[in-house]
Amino acid sequence: xxxxxxxxxxxxxxxxxxxxxxxxxxxxxxxxxxxxxxxxxxxxxxxxxxxxxxxxxxxxxxxxxxxxxxxxxxxxxxxxxxxxxxxxxxxxxxxxxxxxxxxxxxxxxxxxxxxxxxxxxxxxxxxxxxxxxxxxxxxxxxxxxxxxxxxxxxxxxxxxxxxxxxxxxxxxxxxxxxxxxxxxxxxxxxxxxxxxxxxxxxxxxxxxxxxxxxxxxxxxxxxxxxxxxxxxxxxxxxxxxxxxxxxxxxxxxxxxxxxxxxxxxxxxxxxxxxxxxxxxxxxxxxxxxxxxxxxxxxxxxxxxxxxxxxxxxxxxxxxxxxxxxxxxxxxxxxxxxxxxxxxxxxxxxxxxxxxxxxxxxxxxxxxxxxxxxxxxxxxxxxxxxxxxxxxxxxxxxxxxxxxxxxxxxxxxxxxxxxxxxxxxxxxxxxxxxxxxxxxxxxxxxxxxxxxxxxxxxxxxxxxxxxxxxxxxxxxxxxxxxxxxxxxxxxxxxxxxxxxxxxxxxxxxxxxxxxxxxxxxxxxxxxxxxxxxxxxxxxxxxxxxxxxxxxxxxxxxxxxxxxxxxxxxxxxxxxxxx
Ligand code: HEM
Ligand SMILES: [Cu+2]
Numbered sequence: 423x424x425x426x427x428x429x430x431x432x433x434x435x436x437x438x439x440x441x442x443x444x445x446x447x448x449x450x451x452x453x454x455x456x457x458x459x460x461x462x463x464x465x466x467x468x469x470x471x472x473x474x475x476x477x478x479x480x481x482x483x484x485x486x487x488x489x490x491x492x493x494x495x496x497x498x499x500x501x502x503x504x505x506x507x508x509x510x511x512x513x514x515x516x517x518x519x520x521x522x523x524x525x526x527x528x529x530x531x532x533x534x535x536x537x538x539x540x541x542x543x544x545x546x547x548x549x550x551x552x553x554x555x556x557x558x559x560x561x562x563x564x565x566x567x568x569x570x571x572x573x574x575x576x577x578x579x580x581x582x583x584x585x586x587x588x589x590x591x592x593x594x595x596x597x598x599x600x601x602x603x604x605x606x607x608x609x610x611x612x613x614x615x616x617x618x619x620x621x622x623x624x625x626x627x628x629x630x631x632x633x634x635x636x637x638x639x640x641x642x643x644x645x646x647x648x649x650x651x652x653x654x655x656x657x658x659x660x661x662x663x664x665x666x667x668x669x670x671x672x673x674x675x676x677x678x679x680x681x682x683x684x685x686x687x688x689x690x691x692x693x694x695x696x697x698x699x700x701x702x703x704x705x706x707x708x709x710x711x712x713x714x715x716x717x718x719x720x721x722x723x724x725x726x727x728x729x730x731x732x733x734x735x736x737x738x739x740x741x742x743x744x745x746x747x748x749x750x751x752x753x754x755x756x757x758x759x760x761x762x763x764x765x766x767x768x769x770x771x772x773x774x775x776x777x778x779x780x781x782x783x784x785x786x787x788x789x790x791x792x793x794x795x796x797x798x799x800x801x802x803x804x805x806x807x808x809x810x811x812x813x814x815x816x817x818x819x820x821x822x823x824x825x826x827x828x829x830x831x832x833x834x835x836x837x838x839x840x841x842x843x844x845x846x847x848x849x850x851x852x853x854x855x856x857x858x859x860x861x862x863x864x865x866x867x868x869x870x871x872x873x874x875x876x877x878x879x880x881x882x883x884x885x886x887x888x889x890x891x892x893x894x895x896x897x898x899x900x901x902x903x904x905x906x907x908x909x910x911x912x913x914x915x916x917x918x919x920x921x922x923x924x925x926x927x928x929x930x931x932x933x934x935x936x937x938x939x940x941x942x943x944x945x946x947x948x949x950x951x952x953x954x955x956x957x958x959x960x961x962x963x964x965x966x967x968x969x970x971x972x973x974x975x976x977x978x979x980x981x982x983x984x985x986x987x988x989x990x991x992x993x994x995x996x997x998x999x
Contacts, residue, residue, distance in 0.1 A: 425516065426943040427936065429827045431922075432670070435946040436828065438935050439520035440510035440583075444828060446527060446933040447503035448821070452912055454495035454534065455814075459905040461488040462898065466853070469799070470895025471872045471888055478870045482547040485868065487538065489550030493652075493809060494569070495534050500817050501607065501659050502530075502576040507824075508604035508662065509583035514946040515592045518582030526575030529568050537565030549868065551645060554625060554636035563626035567619070574615045577608045593949035599676055599683065600669070603662030606686040607655045610693065614655060617647035639706045643697075650697035656809060657727060658689050660771070660816040664734045667768045667819060671759065674741035675952065677733045677966065685733075688726035696720040699787040703796050709789070716787045724784060731776045732974055735769075736967040743967075751969045767819025767843035774847060775812030778854055779804065781981050791988045794995060799891075800861025803854045810901075811850050815843060818908050825915045830926035830936065834914030838907050846904025852897025860890040862991070 425438045464484040467475040476484060510517045517523060539561065540546040546558035584605065587593060597605070621644040627633045665682070668674040676682045698715035701707055735755075742754030759765045782804040786792055795801070822839055825831055833839050865872060865887050872891065874880050916931035925937035935941070 424942050424944045426514075426946055427940045428943060428946070432827045434511050434827060435514045435943065437510045437516045438941050439523075440506050440517040441828065442933045442935055443517065443520065443523050443527065444503045444506050444511075444824075445931070447499045447506070448824070449916075449932055450527075450531060450534075451496050451499035451503065451817075452821075452909060454491045454499060455905065456909055457538070458488050458492035458496055459902055459909070461485075461491070462905075463902050464488075466895055466898030466902070468870065469872075470892050470898075472892060473895065474871075476870075479544070479547065481870045482549070482868075483541060483544060486547050486549050487541045490537060490541070492814075493550060494566075497656055497809070497813060497817070498569075498573050499530065501611075501655065502527075502573060504659055504663065504820075505576060505580040505604055505608060506583075508601045509580050509587070512598055512601050513584070513587040513593050514949050515583060515587035515590060518579055518586050520579075522575055523579045526572040526579065529572030529575070531572075533565045533567070533569030533572060535565070536561050536568065540565060551649065552625070553645070554628070554638055554641040557629055560626060560629040563622050563629055567622050567626060570615050570618050570622070573611065577611050577615075580604070580608050590945075591948065592946070594951040598949075599679055600662050600666045602683055603658055603665060603686050606689055607658035607662065609690055610651055610658060611655050614648050614651040617644055617651065621645050621648065639704060642701055642704060643707075646697040646700040650700060651693060653805075653809065654689055654693040654696075654723070656813040658686065660775075660813045661686075661727075661730045661734070663816050663820050664730070664768060664772060665737075667764060667823065668734060668738045668741070670823065671762070671765055672738050672741040674737040677736045677740060681729060682733055685726040685729035688722055688729075692720070692722040692726075696723050696787065699792070702787075702789055702792045713789050716789055720787055721784075724780070727776075727780060728974075731772065731780070731977075732970060734772060735973065736970040739967040739970050751972055754969060761840050763822045763839045763843050764819050766840075767815050767822065770843055770847040771812050771815035771819065774807055774815075774851060774854075777977060777980060778851070778858075779807035779812055780977070781984055782807065782858060784981070785985060785988055791985075791992050794988065794992055795861050797867055798861035799857045799865045799867045799894075801867050803857035803861060806850060806857075807854050811847055811854075815847060818846070819843065821908075821912055825912065825919065826922055829916060829919075829931055830921065830923040831915045831919030831931065832922060834911055834917075834919045839911045842904055842907040842911060844904075845907060846901055849897050849900025849902070849904050853894045853901055854897075856890045856894035856897060860887050860894065863887040863890070865891060 426435045427438075427441075428435050461484045464476050465481070465488050467473045468481045468484075506517060506523070509515070540559045541562065543559065546562040548556045548558045548562070552558055552562070584597065584601075587597075596602075621641060624633055625636055625641070628636050665676065695715045698712055699720065702712055702716065738758075739754045742757070747754040747757045758769070782800070786795060786801070786804055822833065825833055861867070863884060863886065865883060872883060872888065917928065921927075923936055923940060925940060930936055
């Protein structure tokens with residue numbers, strides 16, 4: 423039975439059921455982002471003290487829902503779509519057990535709805551981290567558990583698909599790098615979900631009264647085994663997408679497959695240890711353990727990201743230079759397709775993730791200087807650079823690529839799509855930088871009222887802290903506008919975009935297959951092994967990517983200067999003389 427179609431524009435082969443599942447998961451992701459983005463407006467307009475929009479109880483409720491919908495539902499639905507794409511589509515194979523995949527999807531939807539209802543009802547404003555002994559309603563935890571079980575099924579469908587592809591020999595050689603990266607993400611996901619089950623199942627039982635006590639310290643250690651590792655899933659997933667995008671746009675091949683694969687392996691081996699940076703100031707855990715895990719083990723994971731940060735733009739530079747863009751250090755970059763949102767979204771996310779997310783992450787992960795910014799607004803500033811710009815903007819860029827190929831619709835309002843990555847990243851960067859500044863001045867995170875109105879012990883922040891939070895507020899609003907532009911373009915394309923295939927109707931946008939005549943291939947030709955690249959062989963051919971090297975050196979200089987400033991600042995906060 424013919425069940426594949428070939429995309430005439432890209433040459434990708436789509437398996438009918440994989441295609442429907444990718445679409446359904448991507449649409450569910452977009453709905454989650456819509457909720458999260460709308461709520462982000464409430465959060466940021468409350469932290470902007472002059473506006474101070476929401477009352478206290480509602481602020482914490484909205485903040486809880488914003489964090490969960492953005493970081494869990496939006497990102498994980500999208501990642502499941504990526505897993506199916508990276509296995510079935512990239513390996514030209516049918517998806518394993520589509521019924522199971524749909525069951526997993528249904529569980530994820532039920533879990534998401536259940537958790538949102540719990541938060542909406544008002545008795546579960548426990549924040550994304552839901553630290554015990556704060557207690558939420560049972561369906562808050564149950565929703566998360568069902569969602570995780572659904573995602574776990576998705577991971578197994580992905581692994582099953584890899585097995586089918588290998589058995590059917592649908593590709594030559596080893597699996598492509600993008601699929602390898604997705605496999606890394608999947609392996610970390612299984613570890614993550616196991617930690618989640620270990621901690622959330624007892625917490626659920628506690629919320630219904632079967633268990634009388636949850637130890638707060640243990641909760642935090644295991645919860646972060648999930649909370650931190652899930653960020654590594656995101657990194658592995660978005661780095662894989664970076665490789666995909668440079669491959670599709672520039673025909674670029676990794677500078678060295680071996681190095682890139684080893685870097686993915688480092689994620690699996692060392693990321694979990696970095697979870698320790700979340701408990702750096704917790705009592706009851708020794709300093710040796712904290713310092714070892716964050717200052718030594720963690721750097722091996724950071725090293726992996728730095729390798730990808732070098733090889734992704736590096737491979738793009740090599741490909742561009744081969745096309746003749748060889749003038750000076752940066753012609754390859756200047757002549758890149760900056761008006762194509764697939765490219766601009768990817769490249770802006772790479773730069774902001776690396777420069778802001780990376781540098782602040784290492785600073786925060788250092789036991790000693792962590793104390794300056796612990797639990798301040800610096801922390802959300804850092805992770806918006808990593809997940810809101812790094813992961814989210816990368817996924818947005820991928821969406822622009824997939825709308826024509828997968829959904830068979832032309833982009834709606836292409837001019838808006840062109841501006842979207844710039845507006846979103848400008849707004850977010852402005853918010854991030856000023857929240858970093860305010861955090862360095864001590865402005866606390868997750869705090870409803872900077873003025874401490876009516877508090878027994880008052881505290882006054884310097885005036886600049888208020889100004890910084892106001893500028894962050896303006897940036898945040900701009901960021902939400904950029905997010906809205908993304909949703910207008912994507913939803914608009916699904917509803918009104920020009921049809922690139924006659925049968926790409928309304929229902930097809932939400933997961934129904936195209937007309938059966940579109941699926942006219944029984945089994946695609948075997949995916950051939952690409953010929954060996956010159957750069958993959960031994961011997962020196964000179965300096966392949968000087969521009970990328972210059973960028974890396976700029977990163978190093980920024981890091982060293984900023985690191986020094988923080989130690990200096992620590993010395994002035996806590997004079998030791
Ligand atoms: C659209 C623009 C966005 C704006 C303006 C925004 C703004 C904010 C602000 C101001 C906070 C709270 C800071 C505090 O008081 O502690 C926050 C928290 C958070 N945001 Fe966003 N955000 C945006 C997008 C995102 C995205 C895309 C993600 C994830 C992919 C995300 C994930 C989170 C998480 C996990 C929290 C922490 C919740 C908690 O502390 O429990 N945000 N956001
Ligand atoms: Cu972490």
